[in-house]
Amino acid sequence: MPAWSAVAPGTDLSTHARVLSRVHDAVLAGGRPPVRPRRVVERSWSRVLGLGMDPDRPRPRDPLPAEAVQARRRTSGLEAVVDELRQVLVGVAEASHGLVVVTDADGVVLWRDGSAATRRHADRLGFAEGATWTEAAVGTNAIGTALAEAAPVQLFSAEHFEAAQHPWYCSAAPVHSPVTGELLGVVDVSGPALTLHPAIGALVETSVRLAENGLWRRHEQHLDRLRRAAGPVLGTARGPLLLVDDDGWVAARSGVAAGARVAVPRAGRPLAVAGLGLCTPERLGEGWLLRPAEARAPVSAELDLTAAPVLRVRGGEGSWSAGLTRRQAQVLALVAAAGPAGLDAAALGRALFGDDGHVVAARAEVSRLRRVVGDLVAPAPYRLAGGVALTVTGGGA
Template sequence: MRMHESFIGGGRSAIQPRPLVSRSWQRVLGFGLVADRTGARDPLPPARVEQLRGESPLHLVIDDLARVISSVADASHFLMVVTNGDGIILWRRGDSKVRRRADRLGFSEGARWTEDAVGTNAIGTALEEASPVQLFSGEHFEQAQHPWYCTAFPIHDPRSGELLGIVDISGPALTLHPAISALVETAVLLAESLLRRHHEAALERLRLAAEPVVSAGGGPALVVDDAGWVAHSAGVATRDRIAVPEADRPLAVPGLGLCMPERLDLGWLVRTAAADRRITAHLELGRKPAVEICADAAPWRVALSQRHAQILQQLAGAGREGLTPYELSVALFGDGEHVVAARAEVSRLRRSLGAIVDGSPYRIADGVHLTVTPAAESRAF
């Protein structure tokens, strides 16, 4: 706490904060927060919290998380908190006395615990650093949080690597046990495994429900869920994922060509009359990058972020060898420390363009010819 007072006050201390804590404090000072005041704590209304719970895949495993956390003897001394990817607390479980203490901090359902809202804390700092974080007492920016410890682990969608939220254990500082980090990590690994099993079961239900439709229709086809994950393929080289289907929007799928998805009860049927069409794609760089896709039909355009345009440009340059997640991290961020972020960006790109990008390693898919126009030559649109 003396280290905190010295650092925040601009003085010198014999004890220096850990690099992770120092980076966070610098960010928080840049946000204009003051250590002796609490940040914004305006929680979302209960109806909105309930809506966000229903939208989060974590609602499928929240009870399993709670069982793991509550299985230890000292569970009465801490809280388990689970947020979404925006740092909004959706679930909070634990001892009533600890909950009442947390209420005085605004550490409750519906509150946003990001660094810009409440200063350095394990949830917000884990979101910023994209890694597990444990903070003790005076390492928190706000003095009101100094009586606490907190241990937070990001939890990801095992299908795509996308960040789903943060699992956190917090409690009175002097009750911190050395095994807390291992406990949270174990809970997160279990939850991610269960999420994978839930997804596999959902794909199997979709496959069984769509089997009569696929058999009756004949010809090559894919059955996919609402996120584009393939539940069944017939006459097409199996792919794990295609672009997210939308009603009345053409969908380019290597091996099928340009398709019009058909809505099923639990997903989508994707098929076309021909299976030998070749897809051509043209990437236009510049201030407003876009990719134009054609598969023996009228071309369609997809606007891209600068980051997604950079990914396609890197993959086009890598050729058939492609790029590993580590190599893509180096290409995008200048180092190999952002593998999780690189995977998440590719996942978002594939939701827009689907199977045009293959994985393991990342590369332009077979059957796709991609050309690139540099920024200086791109036409305005």
């Protein structure tokens, strides 16, 4: 039984539902409950009450039109594995008069399967495809609370905020992309409260693991295709290099002991890679070729202070420019002037603020600069990356 289960094995569900009803009424009336709600429920009720929601007056459900649902399905990262989720969950849900629901990261219901009778009950509740089941939309519920808590959630009966949802249980778990780590959506099994089985939560967890494994298999197939397509180039290239996908996952390596992933490449932006140094990503089919900048051409940069600061960079196969704030330009100029030895945070803080009390602020300034210029500036100590030459024109920073 998962640690997040709402009901322990052997619990009399009818009795527990009656206790939770008294807890719900007491807490929302500002009284003393017979037992304290579970912490996950307590936190959710607090959030929902802060939104001014009324448990007896559900907010309107305004489901998206069918064409909007279809559009969200097509762009959902879960579309590729929704059939696998159905295979695991739908049979069990139908046998137990339940529903299997898959939402996107916004809590919008994209797919719904299960018992016909339970689907009709769900329709009356507004628990339909296209509906949004976040806490802000429908109060405490497993889907919305799983999104808010970034964790699996199971709710039973009156643990739901809205009174209309008290006849239900729901078990939901987030699904994340194993490639990017981003939240893709939520898998949920819901049904009549008194039919809750202790194994439901474990089944939902299993389905999420299978979905994420399926997404990873598809990613590995994508890397295989990338390797095959780039074969002729890789076979004739000289020197160390990496072939990576759009998310920085390494599809092929030559002459460098790189890990499984590097930073996300961006066109024309220098990228520091362990074992390669500074690289300028080159687009190669659906991937990127990373080679040391010194193997092709140095990176030249101009910090133009004639008007609003602008950084212009040329190197490798292309060029790019970016506007900087005056502070960012000042930091970049100081780092460049320090030479290969660079500056630590204390030295940079003294140069920027005139004393030793701004180490944290100096680190924050460099972090903001690196969000714009990327790996042109190397960390700890702060210095221009190898192979980068910077000139300053138009005045002082």
